[in-house]
Amino acid sequence: MKVAMKEEVFDLKPLKKIVRIGQKEGWSLIKILQQIQIEYGYLPKELLKSAAELLKLPYGKVFGVATFYAQFHLTPRGRHIIQQCDGTACHVKGGTRIGKFLRDELGIEPGETTEDLKFTYEVVYCLGSCGLAPVAMVDGKVYGELSVEKMKNILKTLE
Numbered sequence: 001m002k003v004a005m006k007e008e009v010f011d012l013k014p015l016k017k018i019v020r021i022g023q024k025e026g027w028s029l030i031k032i033l034q035q036i037q038i039e040y041g042y043l044p045k046e047l048l049k050s051a052a053e054l055l056k057l058p059y060g061k062v063f064g065v066a067t068f069y070a071q072f073h074l075t076p077r078g079r080h081i082i083q084q085c086d087g088t089a090c091h092v093k094g095g096t097r098i099g100k101f102l103r104d105e106l107g108i109e110p111g112e113t114t115e116d117l118k119f120t121y122e123v124v125y126c127l128g129s130c131g132l133a134p135v136a137m138v139d140g141k142v143y144g145e146l147s148v149e150k151m152k153n154i155l156k157t158l159e
């Protein structure tokens with residue numbers, strides 16, 4: 001059985017398998033959702049509904065867990081994840097300018113992904129590198145002492 005979305009169709013076979021194994025091995029709901037996200041890349045509402053039905057849990061509970069934890073994503077993520085820090089140190093040292101540049105350049109707001117699924121842009125509040133402020137993490141790598149120019153060059157290096 002397949003569930004149709006606007007443009008996407010999800011094959012429910014992997015989801016059913018994850019739920020089956022999870023139930024057999026007594027996985028927590030969080031672990032089941034983690035496995036579903038690994039399989040599909042994110043947690044679309046349609047899959048959460050199917051998971052809730054299979055687990056015989058209220059949809060509100062499954063949705064609540066999926067939205068509570070920052071590790072879960074309900075929309076597709078980009079191939080490149082840009083996390084711009086707007087914690088106090090970065091904010092004071094010009095993080096706002098970097099954020100404005102990213103919003104203008106990518107045409108999206110924090111938490112959104114470009115239509116071509118190339119970039120996801122997020123704002124975070126301290127990456128633990130305050131001494132290098134302003135800072136951003138791109139695909140897991142920290143870039144410090146950022147300027148708009150430097151950010152522009154980083155974007156250019158990403159396919």
Ligand code: FES
Pocket residue numbers: 085086087088089090091125126127128129130131133135
């Ligand atoms: S406030 Fe930006 S790294 Fe700490």
